[in-house]
Amino acid sequence: MVSNSGAGGEGWPFVDSMEGNVCDYDYMSEDRTPAPNVIHYCQRHIVDRYFFGKRRVPTDYFTCESPLLVKPPIDLGEAYDYKYPVGLERKRKGLVSSPLTHKEAKRDAFMICTMTKAMNRAGAFFKANHCPGTELEYTLDLGALAIP
Secondary structure, three states: OEOOOOOOOOOHHHHHOOOOOHHHOOOOOOOOOOOOOOEOOOOOEEEEOEEEOHHHOOOOOOOOOOOEEOOOOOOHHHHOOEEOOOHHHHHHHOOOOEEOOHHHHHHHHHHHHHHHHHHHHHHHHHHHHHOOOOOOOEEEOHHHHOOO
């Protein structure tokens, strides 16, 4: 299980040892590398402008009208080593980036990408079964929603 990317005692060594881009990891693949089996998404995860926070997912996400989540870049955990503040922190600081260590960026990118993939797979399944003829749009940006 993983949750807080800064915590010890969780399954982070699996993520830390992944080679390549963690956003390329496919949790549905039969030949996937060992990884945490459970994501407890009680934290907010931010790398660059990409964000995942469960309270920012709109309540109408599973409707025919809602777009799917914006896909983060495949190299999010490798090429981006900073974050922008969101919410109240954004109000106080403005658009000021904060540095992330490589480990923090990799862990948060894993969470953002894995949760985004899971939500998009579930959303696409819903639309395929309840919204005939609906085109999939990947335009819902949780990072933009996190800025009041």
